[in-house]
Amino acid sequence: MRKQFFKEALLAVALAAFSSTAAMGQQSEQKEAIDWLKDVADRVALHGYAQGGFNYTHQNAEDKGTFELKRILFWVDARITDRWSFLFMHDFSNVVQEYYTDYRFTNNKALTVRLGQFKNGVSIENPLSAAAMEAIDVYSEGVTYLTGCGSDPLMGVQYGRDLGLSIFGETNDGKFRYEAQVMNGQGINKKDGNKEKDFIGRLEYRPVKGLNLVATGQIGRGHAIANSPYNPDIHEGDNYKRNRWTVGFDYKSKDFNVHGEYLEGKDGCATSRGTYVTGAVPLYKGLEFVGSYDFFNFNTSLGMDQHKAIAGLQYWFFKKCRFQVQYVYKSAYVANGVFNHGACHQVMAQMQVRLDYSKKK
Numbered sequence: 001m002r003k004q005f006f007k008e009a010l011l012a013v014a015l016a017a018f019s020s021t022a023a024m025g026q027q028s029e030q031k032e033a034i035d036w037l038k039d040v041a042d043r044v045a046l047h048g049y050a051q052g053g054f055n056y057t058h059q060n061a062e063d064k065g066t067f068e069l070k071r072i073l074f075w076v077d078a079r080i081t082d083r084w085s086f087l088f089m090h091d092f093s094n095v096v097q098e099y100y101t102d103y104r105f106t107n108n109k110a111l112t113v114r115l116g117q118f119k120n121g122v123s124i125e126n127p128l129s130a131a132a133m134e135a136i137d138v139y140s141e142g143v144t145y146l147t148g149c150g151s152d153p154l155m156g157v158q159y160g161r162d163l164g165l166s167i168f169g170e171t172n173d174g175k176f177r178y179e180a181q182v183m184n185g186q187g188i189n190k191k192d193g194n195k196e197k198d199f200i201g202r203l204e205y206r207p208v209k210g211l212n213l214v215a216t217g218q219i220g221r222g223h224a225i226a227n228s229p230y231n232p233d234i235h236e237g238d239n240y241k242r243n244r245w246t247v248g249f250d251y252k253s254k255d256f257n258v259h260g261e262y263l264e265g266k267d268g269c270a271t272s273r274g275t276y277v278t279g280a281v282p283l284y285k286g287l288e289f290v291g292s293y294d295f296f297n298f299n300t301s302l303g304m305d306q307h308k309a310i311a312g313l314q315y316w317f318f319k320k321c322r323f324q325v326q327y328v329y330k331s332a333y334v335a336n337g338v339f340n341h342g343a344c345h346q347v348m349a350q351m352q353v354r355l356d357y358s359k360k361k
Contacts, residue, residue: 042359043080044076044077044078044358045076045077045078045079045357045358046075046076046355046356046357046358047074047075047076047354047355047356048073048074048075048355049071049073049131049320049353049354049355050069050072050073051069051130051131051350051351051352052067052068052070053067053068053070053136053348053349053351054066054067054068054348054349055068055348055349056348057346058344058345058346059333059335059342059343059344059345060335060340060342069093070093070130071091071093071094071130072091072092072093073089073090073091073092073097074089074090074092075087075088075089075090075098077358083104083105084101084102084103085102086100086101086102087100087101091159094159095188096189097117097159097188098116098117098118098161099116099117100114100115100118101114101115101116102114106169109169109170109174110169110170110171111167111169112167112169113165113166113167114167114168115165115166116163117161117162117163117164117188117189118161118162118164118166119160119161120147120148120160120161120181120183120200121166121179121200121201121202121216122146122147122202122217122218123139123142123143123146123216123246123248123263124214124246124248124249124250124259124261125138125139125259125261126139126143126149127160131320131354134257134278134279134280134290134292134314135278135290135292135310135326136312136324136328136348136349136350137328137348139160140261140263140274140276140292140294140296140308141274141296141306142261142263142273142275142294142296143160143261143263145230145265145272145296145298146244146246146263146265146272147160147244148160148161148162148187152267153225153226153227153228153229154222154224154225154226154231154234154240154267155187155222155225156187156225156226158187158188161187161188162183162184162185162186162187162188163183163184163186163190164182164183164184164197164198165181165182166180166181166182167179167180167181168180168202174206175205175206176203176204176205176206177203177204177205178201178203178204179200179201180199180200180201180202181198181199181200181201181202182197182199182200183197183198183200183220184197184198185198185220185221185222185223186223192223193222193223194221194223196220196239197220198218198219198220198221198242199220200216200217201216201217201218202214202215202216202217203215210251210252210253211250211251212249213248213249214248214249214250214261215248216244216245216246217243217244217245217246218242218243218244218245219243220242220243221239222239222240222242222267223237223238223239224236224237224239224240229334229337229338230272230299230302230304230339231267231268231270231299233268233269234267234270240268241267242266242267243265243266244263244265244266245263245264246261246262246263246264247261248260248261248262249261254282255281255282256279256280256281256282257279257280258277258278258280259277259279260275260278261276262274262275263275263296269301270300270301270302271299271300272296272297272298272299272300273296273297274294274295274296274297275294276293276294276296277292277293278290278291278292278310279292280314283313286315287314287315288315288316289311289312289313290310290311290312290314290324290326291310291311291312292308292309292310293307293308293309294307294308294309294310295307295308296308298339302339304332304339305331305332306330306331306332306333307329307330307331307332308328308329308330309328309329310327310328310329311326311327312324312325312326312327313325313326319354320352320354321353321354322351322352323349323351323352324348324349324350324352325347325348325349325350326348326349327346327347327348328345328346328347328348329343329344329345330346331343331344
């Protein structure tokens with residue numbers, strides 16, 4: 001009887017000890033899982049915005065109106081270490097647009113290397129997000145044409161992005177910034193169409209608070225993916241010289257924001273050049289007036305010049321969320337593959353909603 005009692009007591013103690021150890025192990029595993037999830041959450045930032053609205057166009061005695069969902073962008077910025085990070089961006093209305101990794105070699109911001117698919121550094125506007133631009137149709141005519149944002153059929157719609165390698169950094173307390181890029185020159189999610197690479201340089205200087213002076217340049221060779229009404233001497237499948245250079249400024253203050261630029265490009269034997277100035281002036285508690293004047297000649301030898309003017313209002317109703325309405329006038333347009341000098345009138349309305357989430361302080 002006593003022997004049986006002793007066995008049962010010993011078994012109970014063993015079970016209790018095992019249960020306690022198992023519970024402690026389970027709690028430890030749960031704590032490790034919680035710590036790991038917390039560490040991941042601290043290192044990952046989530047961002048996204050959507051833009052959509054209504055466009056009315058009066059062109060060549062025809063009226064057209066359409067609702068448009070222009071872009072729904074979502075991206076994840078992951079900080080793997082204090083020096084190493086990764087970004088992935090997808091546009092749900094189009095395609096995967098960016099994926100790259102950054103590694104900072106110096107203790108300060110003097111030298112960082114980027115590898116992957118990202119925006120090319122040509123012009124002031126192209127590296128900027130559409131969520132920060134004043135115009136509903138986003139970039140100036142020259143920037144859209146010269147950086148591969150969609151208006152040049154030789155390049156196609158590349159959203160100003162390409163595959164390649166970038167080295168960049170800033171010195172003198174952020175007053176001087178540089179960037180050097182080597183890129184395929186073919187656009188997003190594509191292999192290079194020829195053996196040559198495009199070389200892009202960018203220099204920025206901030207002499208005083210709010211003012212940024214920018215110069216950019218590109219040397220390379222393109223591979224045409226289609227024929228173009230702007231450049232009839234280059235045909236689909238041709239390799240051609242493709243060079244660009246720009247100089248401009250960007251000024252921001254509490255009273256107004258304005259930026260402007262001179263741009264010039266060389267595609268084969270054709271030269272294109274233009275200039276623009278765009279700005280916004282606060283009127284009352286989130287309400288701003290937006291204005292822009294834009295001149296661009298797509299081919300100076302063929303007289304393909306276009307003037308564009310924008311005037312409108314935008315209301316920031318919550319942080320980076322806004323409603324915009326603008327009138328756009330153009331003195332020339334392309335219809336059915338033909339460049340025409342003639343008036344084009346547009347009234348655009350757009351809603352922008354943006355969300356950002358990060359636990360990083």
